Amino acid sequence: MKKAIILDLDNTIYPVSSISGNLFEAVFGFVDTLTEEIGTEKIEKAKAEMQRRPYQQVAEKFNFSEAAKNKGLDLLKDLEYALPMQPYEEYKYISETPIDKYLVTTGFTKLQWSKIRLLGIEADFKAIYIVDPQISSETKKDIFAMIMSNKNYRPEELLVIGDDPESEIKAAGSLGIDTFLFDPDDRHPGAIVTHSSKSLKDAVAMFM
Secondary structure, three states: OEEEEEEEEOOOOOOHHHHHHHHOOHHHHHHHHHHHHOOOOHHHHHHHHHOOOOOOHHHHOOOOOOHHHHHHHHHHHHOOOOOOOOOOOOOOHHOOOOEEEEEEEEEEHHHHHHHHHOOOHHHOOOOEEOOOOOOOOOOOHHHHHHHHHHOOOOOEEEEEEOOOOOOOOOHHHHHEEEEEEEOOOOOOOOOOOOEOOOOOHHHHOOOO
């Protein structure tokens, strides 16, 4: 039986697509100006990737120039979201389950906190950790290890729930922690994961 779960935020507790039009309007407009630098096809792929990965990783993957990277960072670093937000409907099955919960998310600190508060989920968690590459070199793996050390959890007593096989899922697996990949669009059929499902509700069975 699990003693605690660790959740990702973006595309795990709520869908980024539900806010991306408003949230990234200025940044998407800027990325559209990079046609000559990276090409039209890569621009559309970069904008799609920004809804799933931190901006810094997207800029690196698509070979943004240093000037372009910095411009995007300037647009995002003090951004906060202010419109209504809703979690996935099935998140309620996790939030209502009496088990210790920790939130570990990567992104800009102000932006992530604004989303957490608008979603009304702050009270669901014993602790919330924001991995912000702009201010720290810490990774999700570092935070997972810290939680285990501070709370004396064994790997088998934890479950990590997330949407990205190359982020929280990979980090948890490297520490021997069971993983649940939330994959509603079946994007990662070959992912290395303990369990994968299109339904968040299925995760509950893993820590009951």
